[in-house]
Amino acid sequence: MKRNRVFNYLLLVSIVAIGFSLIATGVFSQPEKKVISLPKPVLKGKVSIEETIARRRTIRRFTSEPLSLSQLSQLLFAAQGITEPIRGKRAAPSAGALYPLEVYIVVGKGGVSGLSAGIYHYLVKNHSLELKMKGDFRRKISASALYQRWVATAPVIFVIAADYSRTTKKYKDRGIRYVHIEVGHCGENIALQAVGLGLGAGFVGAFWDGKLASSLALGKNEVPLYIIPVGHPK
DSSP states (O other): OHHHHHHHHHHHHHHHHHHHHHHHTTSSOOOOOSEEEOOOOOSSOSSOHHHHHHHOOBOOOBOSOOBOHHHHHHHHHHHHOEEETTTTEESSOOGGGOOOEEEEEEEOTTSBTTBOSEEEEEETTTTEEEEEEESOOHHHHHHHTTTOGGGGGSSEEEEEEEOTHHHHHHHTTHHHHHHHHHHHHHHHHHHHHHHHTTOEEOOBOOSOHHHHHHHHTOOTTOEEEEEEEEEOBO
């Protein structure tokens, strides 16, 4: 019996030692975080709003330089970030403050410093990202956008989707128009913020809705409305 206990103890020690060795060599690694906190957005920039309006252009050629996590944070804040915490008011105006929009980003390999390639959902309430799928999906998004190749060259692709029911439950059919107005506000915020950060943005409305929704694994009631590739202008 004593010999069996000694054997079991040595076996346990060996298993633990092997486990630590595998972790150290990367064979077993900790699972990637599903929710990534974003840097706090800056509320005062170096470029005036007048200058960003004058310099804004549609950009379709990007360098391979990645965005920083701070730049991505600022773009997301401009799109749908909370600007009035007490009542939850956001950066883009929304009819009845019903906020039907959802922002997704498709990050390419090496697209954002310190962030793995994948599809992420912007969590507005705590200004963070939720990893939905890991991998570089830019070509799938490009294919959904009628195979426009330039879309896949951007380090980050924003996709704005909407749940119409959040607005139409109050405004009925008129709410559809309000959602379309709102997505325009959101897109322009991204465009102007990109200029302020020394970045450029392109704009895509031509895509297969079903194919894009499937590529992003959107929710049942979510409809994609806008594709906005962002990166450093070439």
